[in-house]
Amino acid sequence: MPNSFHASNSYLITSESVTEGHPDKLCDQISDAILDAIITSDPYAHVACEVAVAMGVVLVLGEVTCESYVEIPEIVRNVIRDVGYTKPEYGFDYRTCGVMVSIKQQSPDIAAGVDQSLELRSSKNADVELDRTGAGDQGMMVGYACIETPELMPLPVSLAHKLCRRLSQVRKDGRIPYLRPDGKSQVTIEYVHGVPTRLVCLVIAAQHDAGVERTRIEQDIRREVIDVVVPSHLMTADTEIFINSAGQFEIGGPVSDTGFTGRKTIVDSYGSVCPHGGGAFSGKDPTKVDRSAAYMARYAAKNIVAAGLADYAELQIAYTIGKAHPLSISVETLGTGKVPDTVIEDLIKRHFDFRPEAIIQYLGLRRPLYRQVAAYGHFGRTDIDLPWEKTDKAGLLRTDAGR
Numbered sequence: 001m002p003n004s005f006h007a008s009n010s011y012l013i014t015s016e017s018v019t020e021g022h023p024d025k026l027c028d029q030i031s032d033a034i035l036d037a038i039i040t041s042d043p044y045a046h047v048a049c050e051v052a053v054a055m056g057v058v059l060v061l062g063e064v065t066c067e068s069y070v071e072i073p074e075i076v077r078n079v080i081r082d083v084g085y086t087k088p089e090y091g092f093d094y095r096t097c098g099v100m101v102s103i104k105q106q107s108p109d110i111a112a113g114v115d116q117s118l119e120l121r122s123s124k125n126a127d128v129e130l131d132r133t134g135a136g137d138q139g140m141m142v143g144y145a146c147i148e149t150p151e152l153m154p155l156p157v158s159l160a161h162k163l164c165r166r167l168s169q170v171r172k173d174g175r176i177p178y179l180r181p182d183g184k185s186q187v188t189i190e191y192v193h194g195v196p197t198r199l200v201c202l203v204i205a206a207q208h209d210a211g212v213e214r215t216r217i218e219q220d221i222r223r224e225v226i227d228v229v230v231p232s233h234l235m236t237a238d239t240e241i242f243i244n245s246a247g248q249f250e251i252g253g254p255v256s257d258t259g260f261t262g263r264k265t266i267v268d269s270y271g272s273v274c275p276h277g278g279g280a281f282s283g284k285d286p287t288k289v290d291r292s293a294a295y296m297a298r299y300a301a302k303n304i305v306a307a308g309l310a311d312y313a314e315l316q317i318a319y320t321i322g323k324a325h326p327l328s329i330s331v332e333t334l335g336t337g338k339v340p341d342t343v344i345e346d347l348i349k350r351h352f353d354f355r356p357e358a359i360i361q362y363l364g365l366r367r368p369l370y371r372q373v374a375a376y377g378h379f380g381r382t383d384i385d386l387p388w389e390k391t392d393k394a395g396l397l398r399t400d401a402g403r
Contacts, residue, residue: 014186015160017164018183020084021182025374028264033075035282036370037368046114047284047285049062053259056091064103064105076099090180110321114133115132117134118324130357133360135319139319141319144270146273155196165383182252207250218243301313309397338403
């Protein structure tokens with residue numbers, strides 16, 4: 001069962017996604033594009049970059065300490081252009097929007113704990129190489145994996161992401177030429193005895209040009225998006241489909257709604273099936289465990305499930321600022337473990353190193369790979385090669401568990 005509180009035979013789970021033109025996702029992509037540019041020239045830079053967008057304006061905020069220079073307004077405009085805000089009639093476009101930048105250096109109090117961990121400062125037995133980097137903040141991170149999809153992700157959020165990616169694809173390749181960049185999807189799946197069985201309802205919101213008939217929009221999206229993405233066995237006669245249910249959706253993007261970095265944390269992770277630590281990912285360099293430890297937790301959970309040790313695995317990791325070793329590591333398999341959870345927890349502690357520097361080195365996080373995950377989810381991606389999505393430790397875990 002995807003959640004331990006679901007004791008009934010049948011229950012519903014809903015998840016959503018948004019397209020790359022959604023105002024919040026636009027901000028995430030700008031934040032991570034700036035991070036990528038900085039980390040390309042200075043892999044050890046400390047970056048915490050947030051963005052806000054509104055009608056006609058982009059505001060870049062944050063703390064950056066680095067040995068390089070990047071042209072932030074140019075990066076901002078390039079992202080906006082790539083996403084598709086290229087026409088004045090959209091009310092927001094990359095040529096005419098204003099870009100304001102307010103960036104300062106990272107607080108020296110934070111930097112002191114990151115650059116030299118508590119372990120390195122207080123113990124002669126500290127590992128100089130892997131203990132050197134302290135966690136960039138306190139917090140808790142969650143990693144999750146399950147057997148519901150080939151990519152070991154929950155089905156509702158996986159389907160929601162695929163619908164939004166397809167919505168953007170048919171806009172860009174001209175299959176549905178009147179679409180604009182903003183859009184959303186929402187998927188509700190019925191589970192029976194813990195198994196996803198049918199699509200209860202599906203919601204698509206797609207921004208479009210003025211003057212397009214509603215029936216044409218519904219037919220085109222049904223044919224080019226929904227029928228292409230949703231497996232036929234999930235559709236039933238009772239499945240409800242809502243396309244632009246409010247009527248027209250001509251005004252969208254930053255014209256209709258203010259956007260902020262980090263406001264789509266549930267979209268970025270696993271949907272509604274498990275807890276979320278609360279920290280956003282985008283715009284943060286990998287010393288920020290909000291990001292790097294969440295990636296490592298996904299890597300560990302995915303390998304546990306890929307090893308056949310559990311059908312569902314949920315990891316929770318906790319840190320305090322300045323300390324390299326996590327305060328706690330716990331695992332929950334929701335009753336699906338093939339070995340006791342205590343055994344799985346011991347395997348995780350033996351085979352996965354959650355110190356920030358160890359995570360960064362093992363996953364190769366001091367390189368520009370972040371903008372590509374700033375839309376359509378950080379986990380379960382099959383369209384791009386991500387180090388935390390590999391299952392290269394599954395065989396080792398299976399052998400060590402005696403399976």
